[in-house]
Amino acid sequence: MQRREALKSLAILTGGAVLIPSCNFEKEDILAAYSNLQITATQQTLLAEIANTIIPAGQLKGAANLSVQDFILVMVNDCLDKNQQQQFVKGLQEFNAFSKKISGSNFSKLESAEREKVVTQGLSIGSDADENQKIIQEFLSITKRFTIQGFMMSEYIMTEVKPYSLIPGKYNGEVLISSISNMKING
Amino acid sequence: MANFNIDATQQRTFQAIVIGSGMSGSWAAKELCEHGVKTLVIERGRDVKHLRDYPTTNMLPYEFEHRGQLTKQIEEENPVVSKCYAFREDAMHFFVKDKEHAYIQEKPFDWIRGYQVGGKSLLWARQVQRWSDFDFEGPARDGFAVDWPIRYKDIAPWYSHVEKFAGVSGNKDGLANLPDGEFLPGFELNIVEKYFQEQLKKHYGDSRHMILARCAHITGNLEYYKQQGRVQCQSRNLCQRGCPFGGYFSANASTLPWAEKTGNLTLRTDAVVHSIIYDEAKGKATGVRIVDTHTKQTEEYFADVIFVNAAALNTNLILLNSTSNRFPNGLGNDSGLLGKYVAFHNYRAGISAEYEGYSEYTITGGRPTSGYFPRFRNLHKQETDFLRGYAAGFSAGRYNYADQSGIGLSLKEELLNPSKYSNWSIGSHMMGETIPKETNYVTLSKDEKDAWGIPLLKVKVEYDDNDEKMVKDYQEQMTEMFEKAGFTNIRVRDDKRAPGLDIHEMGGVRMGKDPKTSLLNKDHQLHACTNVYVTDGACMTSTSTQNPSLTYMAFAARAAHHAMKNQKWGKV
Numbered sequence: 001m002q003r004r005e006a007l008k009s010l011a012i013l014t015g016g017a018v019l020i021p022s023c024n025f026e027k028e029d030i031l032a033a034y035s036n037l038q039i040t041a042t043q044q045t046l047l048a049e050i051a052n053t054i055i056p057a058g059q060l061k062g063a064a065n066l067s068v069q070d071f072i073l074v075m076v077n078d079c080l081d082k083n084q085q086q087q088f089v090k091g092l093q094e095f096n097a098f099s100k101k102i103s104g105s106n107f108s109k110l111e112s113a114e115r116e117k118v119v120t121q122g123l124s125i126g127s128d129a130d131e132n133q134k135i136i137q138e139f140l141s142i143t144k145r146f147t148i149q150g151f152m153m154s155e156y157i158m159t160e161v162k163p164y165s166l167i168p169g170k171y172n173g174e175v176l177i178s179s180i181s182n183m184k185i186n187g
Numbered sequence: 188m189a190n191f192n193i194d195a196t197q198q199r200t201f202q203a204i205v206i207g208s209g210m211s212g213s214w215a216a217k218e219l220c221e222h223g224v225k226t227l228v229i230e231r232g233r234d235v236k237h238l239r240d241y242p243t244t245n246m247l248p249y250e251f252e253h254r255g256q257l258t259k260q261i262e263e264e265n266p267v268v269s270k271c272y273a274f275r276e277d278a279m280h281f282f283v284k285d286k287e288h289a290y291i292q293e294k295p296f297d298w299i300r301g302y303q304v305g306g307k308s309l310l311w312a313r314q315v316q317r318w319s320d321f322d323f324e325g326p327a328r329d330g331f332a333v334d335w336p337i338r339y340k341d342i343a344p345w346y347s348h349v350e351k352f353a354g355v356s357g358n359k360d361g362l363a364n365l366p367d368g369e370f371l372p373g374f375e376l377n378i379v380e381k382y383f384q385e386q387l388k389k390h391y392g393d394s395r396h397m398i399l400a401r402c403a404h405i406t407g408n409l410e411y412y413k414q415q416g417r418v419q420c421q422s423r424n425l426c427q428r429g430c431p432f433g434g435y436f437s438a439n440a441s442t443l444p445w446a447e448k449t450g451n452l453t454l455r456t457d458a459v460v461h462s463i464i465y466d467e468a469k470g471k472a473t474g475v476r477i478v479d480t481h482t483k484q485t486e487e488y489f490a491d492v493i494f495v496n497a498a499a500l501n502t503n504l505i506l507l508n509s510t511s512n513r514f515p516n517g518l519g520n521d522s523g524l525l526g527k528y529v530a531f532h533n534y535r536a537g538i539s540a541e542y543e544g545y546s547e548y549t550i551t552g553g554r555p556t557s558g559y560f561p562r563f564r565n566l567h568k569q570e571t572d573f574l575r576g577y578a579a580g581f582s583a584g585r586y587n588y589a590d591q592s593g594i595g596l597s598l599k600e601e602l603l604n605p606s607k608y609s610n611w612s613i614g615s616h617m618m619g620e621t622i623p624k625e626t627n628y629v630t631l632s633k634d635e636k637d638a639w640g641i642p643l644l645k646v647k648v649e650y651d652d653n654d655e656k657m658v659k660d661y662q663e664q665m666t667e668m669f670e671k672a673g674f675t676n677i678r679v680r681d682d683k684r685a686p687g688l689d690i691h692e693m694g695g696v697r698m699g700k701d702p703k704t705s706l707l708n709k710d711h712q713l714h715a716c717t718n719v720y721v722t723d724g725a726c727m728t729s730t731s732t733q734n735p736s737l738t739y740m741a742f743a744a745r746a747a748h749h750a751m752k753n754q755k756w757g758k759v
Contacts, residue, residue, distance in 0.1 A: 054594045055602075062599070078258040116595050123594070148591060152602055155249045162603065164247060167421045168553035173377025175551050177608065187599035 034077040036085055043092050044069055049107060050095070050140070051147040053115040058187045061156055063147050071150035072143060084142065091139020098122060098136045161185060196489065201227040201453065202756065204475050204490040206460050206505065209306020211723040211739040212496030213438030213446070214349065218747035220446035222757030227488055228443075228452060229477060231459040231497075232302035235281075235309065237416075237439045241429030243277045251276045270688055271299045273310055278427035281309050291632055293647035295685035298500065298692075304456060305439035306498060307690070308736075310427050313403045313435050313555065315355050315737035316578070317346050321364045321566060322731035325620075329565075329574050332528060332623045333699040335728045336709035339366070345741035353436035353740065354412060356420070356556070357401030365398070365561040365733075371407040373399050374422075374554045378545050379583035379611045383558075386672040395668070397581050400559035403436040403737075415441050422553035435555065455488070457481055459639050462509040463493055463518050463719060471718045472518070478639040492718050492750045496743065499724030500529075503629050503695040504644045506721075519706055519713030525696060527628040529648050530730045532691040533577070533619030536658045536681050538665045540674035541610040542583065549585045549608065557582035560615070562732045564660065573656035575620040578732035579665070583613050613674055617661040620732050621686075622653055623694050648686045691735055693727035711746040722746045 028040040051072065052064035063069070076088050099107040102118045110118065123144065125137035151157060158164040162185070203219050205212045208230040219226045234240070248254055255276045262269045265285045274282050283300040290298055301307040320339045327334040343366070350369040358373040376384070376399050387395050404420035405412050412418065417433030417440055426435050433440035446452040458477040464487065466473045474489035495502045503526050509518035517525045557580055564576030589605035591598065627649060631642035662679040669677050686692075699705020702714035707726050713719045722743040724735060751757050 055599050056596060058596050058599065060599075060603075074252065075256075078260070079253055079256050081259060119594055144591075144594070148598075148602060149254060151599075153248050153254050155247075157603075158247060158249055166245065166247070166423055166425065168423070169551065171375050171422060171550070171552040171554040173375045173380070173550050173554075175549050177547055177549050180549075180551075182604065185600070185603040187596050187603055 031073075034073050036077045036082075037073065037089050039073060039089065039092070044073065046095065046107060047072060047092060047143065049115070050119060050143055051150075053112065053119050054144050054147045055151045056112065060161060060185075060187055063151050066151060066154045066156055068147050068150040068154070071154075072146040075146045075149075076142065080142070084138075087135055087138045088142050091135045091142075094132065095122075095136065095139065199474075199487065200489040201225045202490060202754070203227070203492045203494065203750070204229060204488055205494040205496060206475065207306065207496035207498060207501075207723065208304045208443060208454070209301070209438055209496065209498060209723075210308045210311070210736050211743040212494065213305070213308065213442035214740045214743035215494045215496060215720075215722060215747045216452060217442040217446045218744050219751065220449040220451040222751055223449075223451060224751060224756050225451050226446070226453070227490065228446075228454050229458050229460060229475060229488070230304050230306075230454065230456045231480065232304065232306075232456065234454070234456045235304045235429070235439055237429070237433065237437075237444060238431060240439075241431065242280070244425065244428045244431050246277065246428075267297050268299060270297055270684070271690070273427045274299075275427075277425070278310065281427070281429075289635075289637065289643055291635065291643050291645040293645055294649050296646040296648050297685050297687035298646065299687065299690045300498065300501075304443065304454070305437055308436070308438040309429055311690075311736055312734065313426065314559070314734040315350070315353075315357075315401050315403050316559065316561070316733040317366045317368055318342070318731055318733055318738055319364050319366050321562070322729070322733070325575060325731065326729045329569065331574065332729050333697070333701070333704050336698050336700045336705075341709070342738070342741050342745065345745040346737065348744055349737065349740045352415075353403050353441060354405040354408075354417070355401055355737075356404045356406040358399050360396070360398045362396060362398070362561055364566055368401070370401065371405060374402075374404075374406070374556055375399075376558060377550050377583055378548050379542055379585075379613070380558050380581070382542075382545065383581070383583070383613075383672050387668065390668070390671045395560070395563045397558050397560050400556045400580070402556035404555050405434055415445060417441065420555060422555055424553050424555055426555065458486070459641065460497065460505050461485065461639070461641055462505065463495070464489075465509065465511040465513060465518060465716065467511065467513050470513075472716055478641070480639065483639060491754060492720070494743070494746070494750075495719060495721045495725070496723045499692045499695065499727075500629055500644060500646065502721055502723055502725035503529075504631065504641070506696060507629075507631050508642060514715070518719065519696075519715045521715050522703055522706065524625075524704065525706055526630055527625045527695065528623035528697055529627045529629055529646075529692065529694045530621045530623040530727070531648065531686045531693060532689040532730060532732070533621055533650065533654050533657060533686075534616060534689040535619075535650075535654075535684055536661045536679065537614065537616040538662065538669065538677065538679045539615075540613040540669050540677040542613055542672075542674050543610050544673065545611060546608070549587065562620075564664075571656070571660060573653045573660065574622060575653075575657075576732065577617045577619040577657055577661050579615050579617050579661070581613075581615045583611050585609055585611050610675075613669065615665055617658070618689075618732050618734070619654060619657045619661070620730050622651070623697070623729060624651065629695055646687075648692075650686065691724070691730070693724040693730050693735060696721045696725040697728045698726050699728060710749045711742060712749075718750075720746045720750060 048069040055063040326332040357370040359367040420434030464474040507517040560579040562576040698707040
């Protein structure tokens with residue numbers, strides 16, 4: 001909640017972004033809300049596309065519908081150590097190059113099946129690969145972990161899809177699994 | 188609330204002053220107020236009113252910006268308190284941050300504190316096992332510390348008194364070393380925990396037990412608790428946020444509002460006690476000197492009787508800082524032992540395992556407690572190469588989880604309809620008795636003071652060889668029991684945590700029969716200044732293995748009645 005307010009007031013103060021000089025970027029503004037990261041709006045959009053490839057929209061909303069990319073950036077900015085933050089940012093910066101290598105094109109331009117292929121291949125990079133490859137793998141693992149958390153612990157899922165109760169009900173320590181009937185939720 | 192700007196001594200005079208509004212102080216206050224004694228409770232922290240000041244209590248998981256996790260910045264700024272399992276995004280506002288209140292670690296000691304009305308009673312683990320004479324007779328039998336001046340029969344009625352009012356859920360287990368009490372219906376052990384009970388019976392006969400841990404939660408007698416405005420525990424397991432149902436015992440939900448209702452309670456918050464005022468001519472304590480934490484002004488309050496319930500180490504600090512011509516080394520410190528013989532509980536070791544049986548069963552719902560091993564080592568006689576023994580927590584659980592290997596729609600559907608079940612996962616942790624020693628102590632810094640002009644506390648508390656042996660024995664014995672029960676993937680650990688993180692620090696102002704070797708008598712009065720009572724963790728002569736809060740509460744209630752009888756107050 002506080003972050004949303006902070007973001008709003010920052011946006012008012014700065015007109016949406018502040019300029020932080022950086023030699024690695026093509027003169028695009030850095031998002032000020034994530035002060036430990038050097039992230040541009042374009043990269044934020046790319047992150048949304050990756051998250052939405054991990055959990056796409058279907059019968060139910062997907063990651064991008066729920067702005068899971070913002071949750072990912074909050075968690076990376078606030079809860080990861082410096083080393084992991086650097087790997088995440090580097091992986092995000094180099095992700096389009098990786099996408100081109102796998103499928104010949106920037107990630108945004110790909111059809112969803114191709115996007116799945118790129119992300120799946122990125123996630124399967126082994127520990128024996130070279131450093132650049134491993135950074136893609138590390139970046140995607142972090143992204144996948146927070147995509148799952150952000151999606152499953154979103155207001156949408158916890159109220160509309162699988163309503164969460166603060167009161168879990170009476171303890172039963174001897175429940176036959178076969179007696180539990182859960183309605184299948186179609187994604 | 189009284190007007191504190193009125194300077195007249197009369198306005199600042201009460202019958203009793205209680206320093207500290209937490210677990211034990213609130214019990215002293217409740218007993219005194221209930222019997223018509225005008226009581227001032229002094230709390231160094233801010234007010235926390237039941238319901239009003241639980242900002243996170245009904246927040247849903249998605250309302251926490253980091254879904255409960257601590258940020259790196261908070262972890263880095265708080266290397267000590269961040270180690271506490273309950274210091275998370277939902278409850279960190281109830282903990283002292285490292286920078287706010289410095290102390291000096293002569294040896295590593297993680298001092299976990301809650302400076303607010305209610306103290307740590309908002310945050311405790313709510314485990315309430317009685318002591319027995321196997322515990323009170325420990326020092327005399329095994330030749331350490333000094334003999335406790337009381338026995339189980341002295342405290343048993345007060346355990347009952349406290350259990351009834353606080354609300355304790357449990358089973359009557361009929362164990363001599365863990366006496367039964369006034370219990371509300373117990374929660375349930377699950378199918379694997381019951382299986383393990385049977386296995387213990389089969390392999391160890393009647394010599395080892397694993398029972399449902401008694402916990403301070405309301406599970407029955409609801410009309411009675413309605414008088415306190417408390418209702419049945421809903422098993423939310425969000426206790427550390429403060430409970431909107433008053434389902435577990437906290438000073439905020441129970442004893443303090445009860446005391447307040449009598450009209451005899453005055454609560455002075457944001458006031459750190461500098462020292463207790465000793466009158467040489469009268470030969471007794473006459474009041475308390477406080478510093479307002481905001482204005483930093485000094486004020487004095489007066490009373491006939493003073494209860495020191497500031498939490499174990501801060502009670503030591505206050506007494507050490509209460510110097511006079513008569514007591515140049517701290518109030519009541521004729522023996523020179525004030526601050527010494529500090530001890531704690533050894534929580535270093537744990538064990539985890541899996542069980543592949545009962546794979547067709549699982550658990551549903553919530554439970555605010557788990558299983559408990561009362562001490563079985565050296566119980567009837569000395570049988571190992573270390574003194575005393577350990578209790579242990581025990582629980583089995585099982586989880587439904589999603590296979591997260593894929594991506595795309597298949598992952599999404601698996602997340603929403605998790606298909607996997609873990610094996611039953613089994614866990615236990617030790618709670619070892621440590622032996623109080625003169626070399627484990629707290630003192631005051633000679634040159635460093637806090638923002639209120641009070642000397643910083645120096646803590647020097649360490650493990651010893653007895654503790655090392657006990658860690659090893661716990662690991663061996665638990666492994667043996669787990670193997671006999673057919674558990675697999677058994678892994679023991681020793682996290683080498685510093686003392687303090689158990690949050691069971693005790694001693695420094697110990698009880699005893701002889702003023703030469705102890706500070707307090709059998710009624711919790713300072714031998715040398717009998718209108719000062721200490722009934723929090725500081726009074727502990729030995730530590731035994733049980734979570735100590737229940738015993739502090741019973742001590743506080745008992746001592747309050749002693750004071751009232753002595754002063755011929757009220758209808759006792």
